[in-house]
Amino acid sequence: MKKITIKDIARLGEVSITTVSKIINGKDHDISQGTIDRVNRIMEEQRYVPNKLAGSLVTKTTKTIGLVIPDITNPFFPELVRGAEDRANEAGYSLFFCNSDDQPEKESKYIKSLMEKMVDGIIFTAASVENGRAEVLKNISSPIVLVDRLVEMDEVRAGIVVDNILGAYDGTKYLIDLGHKSILHITGPKNGKISEERASGYLKALAEAGIDESDGLVLYGHFKLDWGYKAMAEADEKQFPYTAVFCGNDLIALGAMKYLKEKGKHIPEECSILGYDDIQIASHVDPPLTTIRQPKYQMGYQAVDTMVKILSGEGITEKKIVLSTELVIRQTCKER
Numbered sequence: 001m002k003k004i005t006i007k008d009i010a011r012l013g014e015v016s017i018t019t020v021s022k023i024i025n026g027k028d029h030d031i032s033q034g035t036i037d038r039v040n041r042i043m044e045e046q047r048y049v050p051n052k053l054a055g056s057l058v059t060k061t062t063k064t065i066g067l068v069i070p071d072i073t074n075p076f077f078p079e080l081v082r083g084a085e086d087r088a089n090e091a092g093y094s095l096f097f098c099n100s101d102d103q104p105e106k107e108s109k110y111i112k113s114l115m116e117k118m119v120d121g122i123i124f125t126a127a128s129v130e131n132g133r134a135e136v137l138k139n140i141s142s143p144i145v146l147v148d149r150l151v152e153m154d155e156v157r158a159g160i161v162v163d164n165i166l167g168a169y170d171g172t173k174y175l176i177d178l179g180h181k182s183i184l185h186i187t188g189p190k191n192g193k194i195s196e197e198r199a200s201g202y203l204k205a206l207a208e209a210g211i212d213e214s215d216g217l218v219l220y221g222h223f224k225l226d227w228g229y230k231a232m233a234e235a236d237e238k239q240f241p242y243t244a245v246f247c248g249n250d251l252i253a254l255g256a257m258k259y260l261k262e263k264g265k266h267i268p269e270e271c272s273i274l275g276y277d278d279i280q281i282a283s284h285v286d287p288p289l290t291t292i293r294q295p296k297y298q299m300g301y302q303a304v305d306t307m308v309k310i311l312s313g314e315g316i317t318e319k320k321i322v323l324s325t326e327l328v329i330r331q332t333c334k335e336r
Helices: 006-013 017-024 033-045 052-059 076-090 104-116 133-138 164-177 193-208 225-237 250-262 296-312
Strands: 064-069 094-099 121-124 144-147 156-162 183-187 217-220 244-247 272-277 290-293 320-323 326-328
Touching (some): 006 017, 064 104, 076 094, 094 104, 104 121, 156 164, 156 296, 164 183, 164 272, 164 290, 183 225, 217 225
Parallel strands (some): 064 094, 183 217
């Protein structure tokens, strides 16, 4: 079957190629509605699919945005992606989605690939460890917006985050107000910005309550379920007398809960557990998890909204947008 071209559409519609091009690209304000309807009907009948790449060479835009996240298996990110996708659709953009597996090398590879695809802008959640990212970003001409994890670089136009220090502080203070003084903190990588911020909030709450930091214990690892399990085993090996555990995310909390249940310990009667994120499953585990809720959907939505404003020339008033967290009290924490 012969491939239908824009020339064929122009011939069948008895109009110029320029007219068809204007209709395809939405620049048809000087064309009659009758002509627009006729050309659109012919394109539909002929099953003509416009060559967007060719059009982008003329307009210098592709109406696409690249989105790179570190771990699609972490339930925190699908909701963020959904928010990003919804805002992109509203604004007439498509998303190219990439999963870096929290590996800097893979992150850099995807960023380069997105630039080759001529995306108009790139949004990404930085990998926990920086390795060559600076060199990659310096060669990017498209706008960059970060979400969830910030990287202090001139190439970054904006960032959407939550106040991790305050969220961790609020959660730890809640445990302290319940009477807990021996609180274990299990979190992600030691050299990760989010891990350090949440540990900082945890230690700040201990200090304000007059609890010596030596009574606190921070175990660094990664933001995965199996680390929560292993860290609890490590804490028991060190014979740390914890009565509560503040976890760096909900996956860690679920791993910690699994370990405690296998050891025959009752939650929250013998140990209180506090998570961070409020992923969907948090309210469905037994007992339902008390956690710090992050506005995941809003983070993704706001990231794309910020990018759209930059691309449209509207501009932004704030380079750093900080969203609020919320303590969600369920059934895994109990008064001492």
